[in-house]
Amino acid sequence: MAQITFTEPYKAAKERYDGTMKYNRCGKSSLKLPALTLGFWWNFGGIDPYCNSLAKMTYAFDHGIFSFDLANNYGPPFGSAEETFGKIYSENFRAYRHEMIVTTKAGYNMWAGPNGQGSSRKMLISSIDESLGRMKLDYVDIFYSHRYDGETPIEETMQALVDIVKQGKALYVGLSNYPIELLQTAIDYLSAANTPCLIYQGKYNMLVRDMEKGHIDTLINNNVGFTAFSPIAQGVLSNKYLNGIPSDSRIATGKYITTANIPQELIERLKKLDIIAKSRNQNIAQLATSWLLAKRGMTSVIIGPRTIEQLADSIKAVDNTSFSNDQLSKIDNILAL
Ligand SMILES: NC(=O)c1ccc[n+]([C@@H]2O[C@H](COP(=O)([O-])OP(=O)(O)OC[C@H]3O[C@@H](n4cnc5c(N)ncnc54)[C@H](OP(=O)(O)O)[C@@H]3O)[C@@H](O)[C@H]2O)c1
Secondary structure, three states: OOOOOOOOOOOOOOOOOOOOOEEEEOOOOOOEEEOOOOOOOOOOOOOOHHHHHHHHHHHHHOOOOOEEOOOOOOOOOOOHHHHHHHHHHHHHHHHHHOOOOEEEEEEOOOOOOOOOOOOHHHHHHHHHHHHHHHHHHOEEEEEEEOOOOOOOOOHHHHHHHHHHOOOOOOEEEEEEEHHHHHHHHHHHHHHOOOEEEEEEEEEEEEEOOOHHHHHHHHHHHHOEEEEEOOOOOOOOOOOOOOOOOOOOOOOOOOOOOOOOHOOHHHHHHHHHHHHHHHHHOOOHHHHHHHHHHHHOOEEEEOOOOOHHHEEEEEHHHHHHOOOHHHHHHHHHHHHHH
């Protein structure tokens, strides 16, 4: 990793909105989100070098990315990504709060005891208070129900979201990881309560296309924004695994994915994608990100760079989102193999 030096206090680049970043309207709201959002799931936790997190957040902001995606349990350890954000924000970004879109979520494992996970009213309302404390914020811009937990009545979870907005702790609400059978019910509840669902966050990349089986149509029909996570399948959709497992990669460091995620047949497909990427002057990660950005209904793609070089690399994908029909059908054929 390149040596990163940084002089505080941070002053944002004056030309931050003059570059290549594009902005998309979020569903029926007039709110605009940058084509890329910076995600804090891994790579911003208590175990990660603080100066690297600071450098990535400032680099992103300097390049027009003002949207930052967190959750209560991002780290590791749980809560520590929000703490990292809180330190960076309070020491460097207070003057820019009005420009920033900060999101957090609750729903997965967070604290001990039977109510320390899930989508109950107790969990969501306790969690937002803790998140605001860690992030040193008075409010978040978007608060998400992180998942449907399989047992909490939808009405209970949705009313908790509505009340969080009424309490002034969030400006908007969003949903993530909801089954298609419940998505419309959840959207309808929020609309009827005058707290419309601003945006849906779902896993979507060249290798995982479940969103195409109903979610995207539902979101477009209801004028709800869409943001995709794990756009390069946690690094699998890149050039890094073509010739082995690099020692600093997410697979080698035992984070969430393993060598089972990169079988030989996938490497062969990646090599074919690399040929298309090269023909577009891109690498595979950029191709995969551009491919997502070109999808209908896409508001913002949430990237998870470990290094500042990866961040800079991914930003270039925004510039190159036109695909010929021939390229798209070749890509589909490779993905269908
Ligand atoms: N709502 C949800 O349930 C949910 C779930 C997951 C994620 N998310 C959100 O989505 C964000 C992104 O998810 P993700 O981390 O899975 O995204 P991702 O971008 O698919 O994967 C990130 C990993 O890809 C590699 N990478 C990133 N940029 C690269 C580049 N330009 N070239 C080569 N490799 C690159 C790095 O791997 P190495 O470390 O191996 O280099 C990095 O750790 C999260 O931070 C979070 O905000 C939401």
